[in-house]
Amino acid sequence: MYKKFLALFFLMxxxxxxxxxxxxxxxxxxxxxxxxxxxLTEVELLFDTNIEEGSTMNIEDETSSFEFEEIAINKxxxxxxxxxxxxxxxxxxxWNIIGEDGxxxxxxxxxxxxxxxxxxxxxxxxxxxEEKAKATEKKLAETATEKNSNVLIPLVWVxxxxxVVYGIYKLRLKKK
Numbered sequence: 001m002y003k004k005f006l007a008l009f010f011l012m013x014x015x016x017x018x019x020x021x022x023x024x025x026x027x028x029x030x031x032x033x034x035x036x037x038x039x040l041t042e043v044e045l046l047f048d049t050n051i052e053e054g055s056t057m058n059i060e061d062e063t064s065s066f067e068f069e070e071i072a073i074n075k076x077x078x079x080x081x082x083x084x085x086x087x088x089x090x091x092x093x094x095w096n097i098i099g100e101d102g103x104x105x106x107x108x109x110x111x112x113x114x115x116x117x118x119x120x121x122x123x124x125x126x127x128x129x130e131e132k133a134k135a136t137e138k139k140l141a142e143t144a145t146e147k148n149s150n151v152l153i154p155l156v157w158v159x160x161x162x163x164v165v166y167g168i169y170k171l172r173l174k175k176k
Contacts (some may be wrong), residue, residue, distance in 0.1 A: 003171070023049045023099030030093075030111040035122055037114050043068070043080045045109075050075050055097035061089055086113045 015035055029044045042113050045057065057067040057080055068080035078097065093109040 005104045007115040023047050023101070023105050024108075025095075025107055028109050030109070032109050032111070032113045035053065036111055039115075040082055040086055040113070043082060043090070044077045045095055046094070047076045047078075047097065047099070049100040051078060051100065052102075055095070057095035059086070059091050061091050062092055079167065083104065088113050088115055135143055 021154065024047065025045060026048050027046045029042070030040070040128055043057065043059070051073060055071075057071065057078060059082070066082070066084055066086070068082050070081045072077060072079045072081075078095070090110065090112050093111070094106075095108070096104065098104055098108045
């Protein structure tokens with residue numbers, strides 16, 4: 001009975017655990033569903049881990065794609081410089097990154113261009129931006145909690161290894 005239990009327990013640790021989490025987007029400028037009222041000159045994406053060279057992004061609408069003049073990658077951020085004037089309308093930032101763990105991750109961020117915003121709409125845009133900032137802070141807190149829970153995995157591995165060694169020790173004592 002003990003041998004079967006030990007064999008089953010050992011087999012659990014032979015196969016690697018799946019990855020706990022991939023790189024996630026923490027914040028962006030412009031943010032999701034933001035109404036941009038001034039000329040867009042820069043797009044910034046911030047991720048929860050470092051990203052690798054070869055990561056890209058561009059801006060798309062329903063019919064065309066707009067490339068950035070330059071894209072700079074700095075640890076966990078990606079900044080794209082943009083000098084074209086986008087007409088009013090709906091757009092999305094399409095990004096493809098390679099996370100620190102080597103896995104490719106992609107996503108989109110929708111935003112709107114409204115070059116002529118009235119004062120009432122401008123204050124509404126500001127309150128929406130403040131809400132997005134609060135949501136980003138909440139995501140950061142959740143990510144920190146998630147990373148702390150990943151500490152349990154090595155602890156489980158060590159505990160499992162100790163149990164296996166103890167089981168082998170007990171089996172050897174019984175044979176004598």
